[in-house]
Amino acid sequence: MASRFNPLKADAHWQKVWDxxxxxxxxxxxxxxxxxxxxxxxxxxxxxxxGHGRNYVMGDVLARYKRMKGFEVLHPMGWDAFGMPAExxxxxxxxxxxxxxxxxxxxxxxxxxxxGLALDWSRExxxxxxxxxxxxxxxxxxxxxxxxxxxxxxxxxxxPVDMTVLANEQVIDGRGWxxxxxxxxxxxxxxxxKITDFAEELLDGLETLDQWPDKVRLMQQNWIGKxxxxxxxxxxxxxxxxxxxxxxxxxxxxxxxxxSFAALSPDHPIALALAEGRPEVAxxxxxxxxxxxxxxxLETAEKLGFDxxxxxxxxxxxxxxxxxYIANFVLMDxxxxxxxxxxxxxxxxxxxxHKYGLPILRVVAGSAADADRPVEGEAEPGEGVLVNxxxxxxxxxxxxxxxxxxxxxxxxxxxxTIVWRLRDWGVSRQRYWGTPIPIIHCPTCGAVPVxxxxxxxxxxxxxxxxxxxxxxxxxGAWKNVACPRCGGAAARETDTLDxxxxxxxxxxxxxxxxxxRPFDKAAAERWLPVDQxxxxxxxxxxHLLYSRFWTRALRRLGMxxxxxxxxxxxxxxxxxxxxxxxxxxxxxxxxxxxAAMDAGLPVTHGRIEKMSKSKKNVIPPEPIVAQYGADAxxxxxxxxxxxxRDLQWTDAGIEGAWRxxxxxxxxxxxxxxxxxxxxxxxxxxxxTIAAVGxxxxxxxxxxxxxxxxxxxxxxxxxxxxxxxxxxxxTMILLVAPMVPHVAEExxxxxxxxxxxxxxxWPEADPALLVEEEVTIAVQVNxxxxxxxxxxxxxPRQALEEMALASDKVARILEGRAPRKVIVVxxxxxxxxx
RNA sequence: GCGGACGUGGCGAAAUCGGUAGACGCAGCAGACUUAAAAUCUGCUUUCCUUCGGGAAGUGUGGGUUCAAGUCCCGCCGUCCGCACCA
Numbered sequence: 077m078a079s080r081f082n083p084l085k086a087d088a089h090w091q092k093v094w095d096x097x098x099x100x101x102x103x104x105x106x107x108x109x110x111x112x113x114x115x116x117x118x119x120x121x122x123x124x125x126x127g128h129g130r131n132y133v134m135g136d137v138l139a140r141y142k143r144m145k146g147f148e149v150l151h152p153m154g155w156d157a158f159g160m161p162a163e164x165x166x167x168x169x170x171x172x173x174x175x176x177x178x179x180x181x182x183x184x185x186x187x188x189x190x191x192g193l194a195l196d197w198s199r200e201x202x203x204x205x206x207x208x209x210x211x212x213x214x215x216x217x218x219x220x221x222x223x224x225x226x227x228x229x230x231x232x233x234x235x236p237v238d239m240t241v242l243a244n245e246q247v248i249d250g251r252g253w254x255x256x257x258x259x260x261x262x263x264x265x266x267x268x269x270k271i272t273d274f275a276e277e278l279l280d281g282l283e284t285l286d287q288w289p290d291k292v293r294l295m296q297q298n299w300i301g302k303x304x305x306x307x308x309x310x311x312x313x314x315x316x317x318x319x320x321x322x323x324x325x326x327x328x329x330x331x332x333x334x335x336s337f338a339a340l341s342p343d344h345p346i347a348l349a350l351a352e353g354r355p356e357v358a359x360x361x362x363x364x365x366x367x368x369x370x371x372x373x374l375e376t377a378e379k380l381g382f383d384x385x386x387x388x389x390x391x392x393x394x395x396x397x398x399x400x401y402i403a404n405f406v407l408m409d410x411x412x413x414x415x416x417x418x419x420x421x422x423x424x425x426x427x428x429x430h431k432y433g434l435p436i437l438r439v440v441a442g443s444a445a446d447a448d449r450p451v452e453g454e455a456e457p458g459e460g461v462l463v464n465x466x467x468x469x470x471x472x473x474x475x476x477x478x479x480x481x482x483x484x485x486x487x488x489x490x491x492x493t494i495v496w497r498l499r500d501w502g503v504s505r506q507r508y509w510g511t512p513i514p515i516i517h518c519p520t521c522g523a524v525p526v527x528x529x530x531x532x533x534x535x536x537x538x539x540x541x542x543x544x545x546x547x548x549x550x551x552g553a554w555k556n557v558a559c560p561r562c563g564g565a566a567a568r569e570t571d572t573l574d575x576x577x578x579x580x581x582x583x584x585x586x587x588x589x590x591x592x593r594p595f596d597k598a599a600a601e602r603w604l605p606v607d608q609x610x611x612x613x614x615x616x617x618x619h620l621l622y623s624r625f626w627t628r629a630l631r632r633l634g635m636x637x638x639x640x641x642x643x644x645x646x647x648x649x650x651x652x653x654x655x656x657x658x659x660x661x662x663x664x665x666x667x668x669x670x671a672a673m674d675a676g677l678p679v680t681h682g683r684i685e686k687m688s689k690s691k692k693n694v695i696p697p698e699p700i701v702a703q704y705g706a707d708a709x710x711x712x713x714x715x716x717x718x719x720x721r722d723l724q725w726t727d728a729g730i731e732g733a734w735r736x737x738x739x740x741x742x743x744x745x746x747x748x749x750x751x752x753x754x755x756x757x758x759x760x761x762x763x764t765i766a767a768v769g770x771x772x773x774x775x776x777x778x779x780x781x782x783x784x785x786x787x788x789x790x791x792x793x794x795x796x797x798x799x800x801x802x803x804x805x806t807m808i809l810l811v812a813p814m815v816p817h818v819a820e821e822x823x824x825x826x827x828x829x830x831x832x833x834x835x836x837w838p839e840a841d842p843a844l845l846v847e848e849e850v851t852i853a854v855q856v857n858x859x860x861x862x863x864x865x866x867x868x869x870x871p872r873q874a875l876e877e878m879a880l881a882s883d884k885v886a887r888i889l890e891g892r893a894p895r896k897v898i899v900v901x902x903x904x905x906x907x908x909x
Numbered sequence: 910g911c912g913g914a915c916g917u918g919g920c921g922a923a924a925u926c927g928g929u930a931g932a933c934g935c936a937g938c939a940g941a942c943u944u945a946a947a948a949u950c951u952g953c954u955u956u957c958c959u960u961c962g963g964g965a966a967g968u969g970u971g972g973g974u975u976c977a978a979g980u981c982c983c984g985c986c987g988u989c990c991g992c993a994c995c996a
Contacts, residue, residue: 295913295991411996495996721922735949738948781933782922782923785934855929857977904929908976
């Protein structure tokens with residue numbers, strides 16, 4: 077047997093063996109319990125780096141482990157292939173987006189294959205395949221017919237660089253999530269999916285996701301943003317411009333007697349109507365729109381108001397008139413676009429009242445005795461008892477809320493209600509490289525869905541990107557069609573779907589891909605939900621919320637009997653690497669940095685950052701695999717850092733991993749020899765079997781790695797014995813999910829005919845998990861003074877006597893008897909002097 | 910501003926229920942093997958003191974609860990993440 081493991085030969089060999097045997101092909105018909113392991117599929121942006129690899133290797137270890145545990149494992153791979161980078165590449169390099177995308181997929185598939193991933197490649201697809209997006213169009217038509225899709229003119233987030241609309245979720249600090257350009261407001265006709273119809277169940281469903289990180293559940297909960305409160309109508313004392321009342325929403329109906337003004341959003345219909353006849357109103361509204369939307373600007377933005385001169389009648393006192401302002405801080409798209417101001421108990425209203433000299437009334441106080449204490453410095457939004465509030469006086473906040481709502485509902489001027497922060501999902505994109513929206517606009521029939529037998533609506537290939545904007549819009553031959561309903565001249569919708577639609581159901585298509593429909597219900601339900609989903613936390617809201625919505629929508633349509641698509645979710649950390657910059661702050665490749673230093677130019681070590689092309693700190697997998705092999709790379713990616721935390725790429729780290737792979741090989745290929753039992757090694761082995769299994773299931777790969785190191789150390793120190801030879805063999809099984817190539821090689825070298833990938837996971841013998849002897853800590857006053865060895869399960873009395881017999885303890889106690897003795901069996905004895 | 914997470918050796922980290930802090934790895938030091946190097950193997954490696962037996966301190970910081978706190982509670986400091994004029 078060779079003294080060194082040669083990954084160059086072994087990697088390719090075993091990858092071919094797995095491939096030819098169809099080892100990782102998932103069977104829909106197997107009787108074994110299923111496990112669906114999925115990593116978020118990649119966008120084919122060019123090349124992968126080792127940071128992407130970490131994600132796939134984690135899923136791979138779990139998939140291989142589950143196979144060994146007897147599960148039928150579905151572990152597929154595909155490509156989230158629509159999106160703007162392809163179009164940008166088309167514009168810059170004059171290649172067709174499809175060509176660019178296909179070339180990237182081919183390159184990245186080759187890179188992934190170098191890692192020896194246990195993937196079922198037979199289910200691979202790209203979302204830009206008409207065979208995929210055609211079914212997506214069919215699903216869109218289904219949702220359309222079910223009333224879950226609608227079109228409306230709306231003010232949208234317009235990205236002036238990418239020349240497209242962005243969803244609210246895609247606007248970060250007022251800038252486009254991709255381009256980074258400040259987002260503009262524009263009015264456009266857009267297609268929307270009714271995700272708000274599902275707000276309640278998306279929120280409640282979070283409760284069932286106990287295998288999701290709390291952090292992600294909390295983020296979704298905040299995003300959905302449920303607020304309970306009351307809606308009520310203010311009558312306008314002197315109706316103008318055709319309006320005699322307006323509605324407001326509040327979460328604090330209890331403070332209704334603390335109100336000193338009402339305020340309308342600058343976009344409110346009444347404000348807009350007033351602006352028609354009064355230039356000063358129009359000017360104020362224009363002023364409000366000027367301000368930026370970045371965090372910093374909003375932080376410092378002044379509260380601005382314009383007194384319309386209108387008076388609102390207090391709903392509980394017809395004599396009480398409130399001034400009506402237009403105020404810049406009132407948002408049209410939350411609640412009703414109008415508020416009633418309670419300066420004493422809301423900070424924004426407080427600032428507003430200060431600026432415009434409005435009364436600041438106290439209606440909540442710590443106790444009734446504080447009723448006359450003025451509210452000073454800042455608003456008091458907290459708990460207390462109601463004061464200065466007529467029939468509410470003396471109630472606590474919750475009771476007062478209920479009392480006001482009951483009164484309003486009884487008298488018919490308001491009602492208890494719930495308001496959501498979540499908005500409907502705008503899915504129209506004015507881009508070419510996406511799924512065409514399967515709708516035809518007919519001047520007579522309106523928006524007509526493309527009949528199912530005419531799907532897919534295929535993207536035309538012959539498009540030009542010379543002119544800015546959407547090339548579909550200019551493509552007459554594609555765009556101009558007959559109306560499917562009346563046969564008259566009509567035009568295709570030229571907007572394409574947000575690519576997040578593509579990724580909202582790909583996991584269903586992986587489970588089942590018939591040619592004639594999106595998926596087969598029974599086949600999909602065999603695999604779904606995904607047992608373990610792995611990906612970046614950056615998708616905590618967008619992709620994960622949309623997928624949950626899509627799955628629930630399909631359920632409502634009766635197409636799928638599953639509520640939640642992802643039972644387990646894991647968000648892994650990034651791989652980071654050193655960066656270098658020159659004197660001008662430009663990023664340098666490591667070799668450029670070296671050359672510059674040799675030339676005596678100043679080079680600064682940048683921060684250790686997430687690998688990215690722009691920072692020039694990416695490590696591609698090819699040279700690493702060529703030098704150290706796939707197993708060393710996999711081992712490194714699993715070692716040391718907890719998987720949810722960032723992992724720093726270092727040359728020393730990959731070399732350490734390579735040394736371990738070689739060490740495994742040496743252990744496995746050494747002459748076995750020896751006879752007889754080694755009870756202590758067997759205990760170690762069985763504890764390791766249990767620990768590695770538990771740690772892999774918990775995705776604590778770094779701990780599983782440490783368990784293996786401990787076992788390897790113990791085996792190396794153990795004298796030859798039959799136990800030792802068996803331990804080596806078992807260790808090969810334990811590392812097989814993590815370093816599969818060297819494991820197969822060692823397995824074959826040991827004369828095994830079956831693949832180790834098909835071998836069963838070893839079972840820990842429960843009898844060997846229990847120690848016969850334990851080390852007992854002996855403390856005096858809580859400080860460790862001695863340790864002693866006792867049989868497992870020794871009685872308290874015996875432990876106490878042994879502890880008192882210790883010389884060290886005797887020296888410290890100086891002959892005194894301890895006042896108190898605490899004995900924790902099998903752990904410690906604490907003598908309190 | 911609101912919400913959340915985290916803070917342990919030179920570094921990555923571990924410590925499952927409040928019970929021997931630092932397992933395991935990296936880096937480092939010393940030694941073995943070698944003509945030499947690589948590879949490999951052995952030992953040491955939290956800090957300070959030491960009469961070499963051991964002793965003291967120690968998990969961001971200050972308190973508290975407890976026989977016992979990295980772990981629980983309260984305050985503070987710092988780092989990171991999410992949301993943000995949400996009525």
